[in-house]
Each structure stands twice: as structure tokens, then as C-alpha cells.
Amino acid sequence: xxxxxxxxxxxxxxxxxxxxxxLSLATRIQKIIKDRVSILILEFxxxxxxxxxxxxxxxxxxxxxxxxLSIAAGYHGYIALEKELIATERHLGIxxxxxxxxxxxxxxxxxxxxxxxxxxxxxxxxxxxxxxxAQLSEKCLETIVELAELQRSLELLGREISRTKRILNAxxxxxxxxxQATIKYLYMKFEERDREEKSRLKRVKVLLERR
Amino acid sequence: xxxxQHLEIAVIGDEDLVNGLRLAGVCxxxxxxxxxxxxxxxxxxxxxxxxEPNVGVIVILEDYVxxxxxxxxxxxxxxxxxxxxxxxxxxxxxxxxxxxxxxKAYIRKFIGFDIEI
Numbered sequence: 001x002x003x004x005x006x007x008x009x010x011x012x013x014x015x016x017x018x019x020x021x022x023l024s025l026a027t028r029i030q031k032i033i034k035d036r037v038s039i040l041i042l043e044f045x046x047x048x049x050x051x052x053x054x055x056x057x058x059x060x061x062x063x064x065x066x067x068x069l070s071i072a073a074g075y076h077g078y079i080a081l082e083k084e085l086i087a088t089e090r091h092l093g094i095x096x097x098x099x100x101x102x103x104x105x106x107x108x109x110x111x112x113x114x115x116x117x118x119x120x121x122x123x124x125x126x127x128x129x130x131x132x133x134a135q136l137s138e139k140c141l142e143t144i145v146e147l148a149e150l151q152r153s154l155e156l157l158g159r160e161i162s163r164t165k166r167i168l169n170a171x172x173x174x175x176x177x178x179x180q181a182t183i184k185y186l187y188m189k190f191e192e193r194d195r196e197e198k199s200r201l202k203r204v205k206v207l208l209e210r211r
Numbered sequence: 212x213x214x215x216q217h218l219e220i221a222v223i224g225d226e227d228l229v230n231g232l233r234l235a236g237v238c239x240x241x242x243x244x245x246x247x248x249x250x251x252x253x254x255x256x257x258x259x260x261x262x263e264p265n266v267g268v269i270v271i272l273e274d275y276v277x278x279x280x281x282x283x284x285x286x287x288x289x290x291x292x293x294x295x296x297x298x299x300x301x302x303x304x305x306x307x308x309x310x311x312x313x314x315k316a317y318i319r320k321f322i323g324f325d326i327e328i
Contacts (some may be wrong), residue, residue, distance in 0.1 A: 016252055085233045137232055137234045141237070
């Protein structure tokens, strides 16, 4: 495929200098973007690995929690459990900040304990099954928050990678070859002009000698 | 400067999931009762939750995801910091067989080649 020439207003030395400047800038940017993509991919893979691990952990923890919960529910009965549950509800929150990875802002979540570790239900009325269940489900919640952070980061990084890759490809396959081809074209134009000039001079010389 | 927001966790699930997470202290939840029209109810709950600015994480039961896939995609496309939707398994176990396979496909989509995790 012939390279697309970049439109030049007229073939002059000034244009050539401008083009050469653009070329060097483009190569420099290409290098920087290449580095950036590799950093992003590294980070992406690391987060992907963590996500898989966390997801596995989550599945594991949930199966344990469900087991414990069904035992607790069986022991206390649903109505008594409901009574205790109303008491355990608290204003649970996450603190969300932002982290910067390779120019991408990714969120960082952290579970915030609103009232310390005291659970709301009455300790007199309940069994250790409920305690255990509560412990397990708290762990589940922690894992959920962790997974939320990782999953969101994965999405954002993935999107950024494909965006940056598109820019990189455009530079590598379109802009830089185009600039190179145009510079070459200009050089040829100049040589052509030189030759024309020379033959014109010769012609003039012959004409002068004939007089 | 780091701006720290305070967000909440919302749960959409069946009675068991909600009970379990309430025990951990979650106070925003929607219980989906099985005898009603599940899809419709899940949609309603998710729409309500996802438009609230101070909900940061939405926990949803895996079985309900098939009813609201379009809504979830819509949330993901939003600008800024939209809520993150986390799917959790039901008490009958998870529907996704292998976690690794799911994420591998995901990575392939962005990077373009397979990677061992």
C-alpha cells in the first residue's frame, strides 16, 4: 500500500523543516505512549490476578456464611432472628478515595466501621452460632468492598489500555510513515528542481556562446 | 489533594443474602420475594438504587443479573464514579463455573492475547 502523503502547501525548505520537526515529535510521543501502555498492562495484569483471587475468596466465604446462617436461623427461628437483625443494622459506610495509576484515576474503597466492633444484637438472647455467622458475614462484606475496588479498577484500566493502544497504532501505522513518505517526497522534489536548474543554465550558456 | 467520599453499600437479594449482610451491619437493602414477578422487582430496586449519588457498591444476587443486564451495562458506561455492581452467589452455590475463565475472556478483550492468571 502506498503511504499516504501529508498535504503540504508548497514544496519549500520551510515546509521540510516543519515536517522534520513533526516527525521527531511524533517519534518521541510514540515512545512515551509505548512506555505508558506497558505500564498500564503490567498494572492491569496484577489487578486481574488479585481480582480472581478475591472473587474466589468471596465465593468461598459466602458458602461458609450461608451454612452458618442456616444453622443460626434454624436454632433461633426466623422471627427471633429478624428481631436481632433489626438491632444490628447500623450506618455502615465506605470511604472512597482516588488512586492514580499511570494517569488513570482508579477508586480506592475502604470499609468504615461506624460504631466499632460492638454488634447490635443482644448477647443474652443469642447463641454463638449467631456470633459466628456475624463474624463470617462481616468478612464477606470486607471482601465485597475489596472486590468492588478491584473490579472497578480493572474496568477503568482496560478501557484506558484500549484507548491508548488506538492512539499508539494511529501513530505507528499512519502518522509516522506518512510523515516519512512526505519528507522523502520533498527531497525528491528538491533534487528535481536542482536538475531543472542545471539544464536551464546549460541551455542558457549554449545560447550565449552562439551569439 | 485526595477527596474522600463517604458511600453506602446497598444489597439487592433474597431473604438469606439480605439477612446475612444485615448481620454484618448493612442497612440499605431490597428483599426480592420469589413469589412475585422477580425480574420486574429487581429492575425497580436496581433503578432506585443506582440513581442515588451516595451509593458506592451495589451487591446483587447472581441469579438476578439476567434480568438487568442492560441496566448494568448502562451503569458501567457512566462518567465519573458510578456505583460498582458486585455479583454474589446464592445459597445454592455459584452459577459461574470457573472464575479464571471469566476473567481471562475479559483480559483478552482489552489486551488482545491470552494470559495465564
